[in-house]
Amino acid sequence: MESLSRASITNPGTLSPTSSSASYFLFPRRFRRSNGFSSFSGNLRRIVSRGRVRAEIEKPNAREIDFSDPEWRIKYQKDFERRFNIPHITDVFPDAKPIPSTFCLRMRTPVSEDFAGGYPSDEEWHGYINNNDRVLLKTINFASPNSAGAVCIDPDCTWVEQWVHRAGPREKIYFKPEEVKAAIVTCGGLCPGLNDVIRQVVITLEIYGVKSIVGIPFGYRGFSNSDLSEMPLSRKVVQNIHLSGGSLLGVSRGGPSVSDIVDRMQEKGINMIFVLGGNGTHAGANAIHEECRKRKLKVAVVGVPKTIDNDILLMDKTFGFDTAVEEAQRAINSAYIEAHSAYHGVGIVKLMGRHSGFIAMHASLASGQIDICLIPEVPFQLHGPHGVLTHLKYLIETKGSAVVCVAEGAGQNLLQKTNATDASGNMVLGDIGVHIQQETKKYFREIGVHADVKYIDPTYMIRACRANASDGILCAVLGQNAVHGAFAGYSGITVGICNTHYVYFPIPEVIAYPRPVDPNSRMWHRCLTSTGQPDFI
Numbered sequence: 001m002e003s004l005s006r007a008s009i010t011n012p013g014t015l016s017p018t019s020s021s022a023s024y025f026l027f028p029r030r031f032r033r034s035n036g037f038s039s040f041s042g043n044l045r046r047i048v049s050r051g052r053v054r055a056e057i058e059k060p061n062a063r064e065i066d067f068s069d070p071e072w073r074i075k076y077q078k079d080f081e082r083r084f085n086i087p088h089i090t091d092v093f094p095d096a097k098p099i100p101s102t103f104c105l106r107m108r109t110p111v112s113e114d115f116a117g118g119y120p121s122d123e124e125w126h127g128y129i130n131n132n133d134r135v136l137l138k139t140i141n142f143a144s145p146n147s148a149g150a151v152c153i154d155p156d157c158t159w160v161e162q163w164v165h166r167a168g169p170r171e172k173i174y175f176k177p178e179e180v181k182a183a184i185v186t187c188g189g190l191c192p193g194l195n196d197v198i199r200q201v202v203i204t205l206e207i208y209g210v211k212s213i214v215g216i217p218f219g220y221r222g223f224s225n226s227d228l229s230e231m232p233l234s235r236k237v238v239q240n241i242h243l244s245g246g247s248l249l250g251v252s253r254g255g256p257s258v259s260d261i262v263d264r265m266q267e268k269g270i271n272m273i274f275v276l277g278g279n280g281t282h283a284g285a286n287a288i289h290e291e292c293r294k295r296k297l298k299v300a301v302v303g304v305p306k307t308i309d310n311d312i313l314l315m316d317k318t319f320g321f322d323t324a325v326e327e328a329q330r331a332i333n334s335a336y337i338e339a340h341s342a343y344h345g346v347g348i349v350k351l352m353g354r355h356s357g358f359i360a361m362h363a364s365l366a367s368g369q370i371d372i373c374l375i376p377e378v379p380f381q382l383h384g385p386h387g388v389l390t391h392l393k394y395l396i397e398t399k400g401s402a403v404v405c406v407a408e409g410a411g412q413n414l415l416q417k418t419n420a421t422d423a424s425g426n427m428v429l430g431d432i433g434v435h436i437q438q439e440t441k442k443y444f445r446e447i448g449v450h451a452d453v454k455y456i457d458p459t460y461m462i463r464a465c466r467a468n469a470s471d472g473i474l475c476a477v478l479g480q481n482a483v484h485g486a487f488a489g490y491s492g493i494t495v496g497i498c499n500t501h502y503v504y505f506p507i508p509e510v511i512a513y514p515r516p517v518d519p520n521s522r523m524w525h526r527c528l529t530s531t532g533q534p535d536f537i
């Protein structure tokens with residue numbers, strides 16, 4: 001099978017160091033891991049003053065910013081508005097005429113059982129949102145770059161309003177429901193909540209009156225394998241799917257080229273596609289959107305970010321993350337009980353997080369049972385006087401037991417590189433959990449101290465769970481908003497939650513690089529306060 005060609009994502013240039021009070025540097029090399037994204041480098045910066053990290057500098061815009069220009073703030077805002085503008089069908093079809101929305105809130109029960117004729121309604125008001133509604137992206141006005149967790153644009157941390165588009169149903173729509181053939185595809189790894197999103201997309205499409213809804217089996221691969229046929233979807237089919245984990249449609253990595261996908265879409269007459277997946281899937285979705293524009297096809301491509309790793313930029317969180325953190329508690333608690341009940345017990349739990357340690361950080365904080373939390377963003381040594389193993393010895397001597405939580409992408413510099421990639425082009429990581437387990441056993445054997453080491457890897461058990469209540473709600477809102485976005489005529493967008501409000505983002509802005517845990521953030525500080533761990537460098 002031909003491998004999917006990589007979309008090129010705009011690389012947002014560099015920020016010019018214009019202030020004498022601060023110097024700028026890029027995040028160290030470890031933040032520039034290759035995951036197949038051409039643009040994942042050099043976007044995160046920090047202000048350093050007298051060797052100390054003060055604030056994190058925001059991703060700059062495409063042009064260099066000259067902070068000595070009195071107009072820089074206005075210019076930045078204008079550029080921000082341009083970057084976060086969401087692509088619309090009328091960009092390519094200026095003559096496209098909108099029609100009044102068929103989405104309605106108050107409905108009468110349809111006469112037939114199939115719901116596909118849409119729901120009759122007598123009501124005039126349906127809770128539409130205005131196209132010009134906006135949501136504030138950043139809500140803290142940092143008074144100083146020294147304020148903990150400060151994220152700044154300039155060295156003085158000037159307040160700059162950044163507005164993004166509010167999600168929701170619009171009064172006017174750009175697709176006639178009877179002319180829509182909608183498809184849903186789920187790509188990448190599993191994540192709790194996929195079925196919840198599929199369900200809401202289908203239900204909402206039916207409310208608009210769409211009759212033709214299909215699921216593409218096994219991710220983008222479903223577009224190329226002739227033995228995989230599309231799955232007809234309706235409210236009846238999806239009614240109970242959220243009661244189990246996984247994806248009704250199946251998932252996969254790799255697949256056909258973007259041009260082949262769009263060929264298949266044309267053959268099948270698909271003009272609305274909902275793409276559920278992580279940063280790789282979204283890169284694909286954006287490339288599909290671009291290809292449709294190039295071919296002058298009136299197609300809406302809308303993403304719903306899916307990743308338990310929570311590594312999509314600018315969002316409060318992605319669906320499935322809460323469930324993953326909650327489910328991780330069971331593994332951590334087991335590790336704690338094992339360690340606590342053994343003489344000199346050491347429990348080690350590995351959690352997912354290829355580039356980002358969000359699950360490990362939140363699960364450690366939530367459990368209150370973790371002594372050492374190791375994440376990809378914070379380097380550590382195992383050996384030596386400041387290493388993890390020396391601290392484990394100290395914990396065993398003082399507390400009698402210890403529990404370690406490690407994210408799968410942590411400490412990769414300590415392992416032999418495999419240089420292998422999966423079908424999607426993601427680096428295959430070395431197993432840091434097994435490595436720490438082996439090194440811990442070896443270390444205590446060598447120093448002649450008894451240690452009872454137990455290792456738990458619950459990663460696939462966590463991923464296969466059904467969504468918890470809070471993720472269930474998030475999935476429902478995101479699924480509904482994805483459909484509203486498509487009908488409103490937007491394409492190349494994705495949905496997200498931002499300061500508890502729901503928004504549309506242009507895809508490239510949220511996948512420019514995998515969102516990392518900021519070691520300068522309050523949340524990481526809180527995690528350190530909870531574990532009481534020292535630096536391991």
Ligand SMILES: Nc1ncnc2c1ncn2[C@@H]1O[C@H](COP(=O)(O)OP(=O)(O)O)[C@@H](O)[C@H]1O
Pocket residue numbers: 004005006007036037187188189219220221252253254255277278279280281282283284285287306307423424425426
């Ligand atoms: N840069 C890219 N351009 C186009 N498609 C991509 C790109 N990166 C990944 N994909 C495709 O997206 C799908 C999912 O990607 P993957 O990285 O495995 O998962 P995720 O979307 O969860 O990050 C795969 O079918 C893969 O081939």
Ligand SMILES: O=P(O)(O)OC[C@H]1O[C@](O)(COP(=O)(O)O)[C@@H](O)[C@@H]1O
Pocket residue numbers: 187188189190278279280306307308309352353354408422463
């Ligand atoms: O074994 P698989 O299916 O490749 O999945 C492993 C990966 O899945 C993840 O949980 C999520 O990855 P995606 O967001 O790409 O689906 C990663 O943390 C992990 O490396």
Ligand SMILES: [Mg+2]
Pocket residue numbers: 188278279280
């Ligand atoms: Mg990914």
